[in-house]
Amino acid sequence: MTDKPVPVSAPRVVSLYNPANILTVVRIILVPVFLVLVVATDLTGTGARIVTCVVFCVASATDFVDGWIARRWSLVTSFGKVADPIADKALTGTALVLLSAYDRLPWWVTILILVREWGVTALRFWVIRYGIIPASRGGKLKTMLQIAAIAWYLWPVPSPFDVVGAWLMGAALIVTVATGVDYVIQALRLRRNARGD
Template sequence: MTGATESTPVPMVTRVPVVNAANGLTALRLVLVPVFAVAVVVSDMTHAGWQIAACVIFAVASATDLVDGWIARRFGLVTAVGKVADPIADKALTGAAMLLLSWYDRLPWWVTVVILARELGITALRFWVIRRGVIAASRGGKAKTALQILAITWYLWPMPAESAAVGPWIMAAAVVVTLATGFDYVAQALRLRRARR
């Protein structure tokens, strides 16, 4: 009688390559950040053509965030590098946009400071609890991202005054949801640490 090991399938550990489509889109988003920033600076937020170009670049870069996450989950391309690089790319894009909008007096500085402080704080919080578990993005977090992207896009696009007046209301909604989800993530992190002790 031969050993049972001959008929027992040996599970194969599949290593996900770091260089894949999902991480490639994340890298593209990072590359587009300085391109977007240059377009905004050249536009001086007064040249409609360059403003439109900056807005389109921002929209394309934002879209890669949705696509890379879907590809990573759908095709099993989730990597440690992607988990770290993806939020960094997100914060770099929205952070650059908000800083530039504030610099050109389109967005109050306090809004930029509040949102960026929350974003950086939650990113640090995720790393603080990463060994104990992952704080998954909630529906509120996704709504927050969507509102921020919509508000920034609204500010970037050259609009008549009547339409432009809607932008602050969208941003106000983004601020409220951003702060609310921030408190929720803090509560999740504290529960996660207590549960793992």
């Protein structure tokens, strides 16, 4: 009796043109749309601010949806791994810079957050040959707080409720800095363990 060879299934190929990647591209496209809306309206006028906030929130929502789709249906691609965080940082970074440019948010807050965001991205590339630093729960909380704070600043919230935006941004800033320190520790530990130091 001869053993029949077991057929080896070919590795699953994920199309670049999948719903998760399309949503990521939509978010990238919405960044300049959001920028033009802010510049055109100067963040004045109730209607204009509502439209601007809605565009920002829709773009932000695609971040959560594309990630869920990619994980749920195993549609993770190299393009998505690179484009998704870039799209996130482009959107929140643009919003923060515009809020500071229109005197809605202190510049030091924007600078501190941007230094952390791009610093962590550079850190991940620095240790990529040793391993990948996964997104933490703190990182996800940071993203949600930043989005909530920015949306609050954009929406024409009446006084005294507008002060909630400052509290949300304060919480976002604390979590942003704390998770940034945590990523630095993870990167150094990963590099040390990989090199056997």
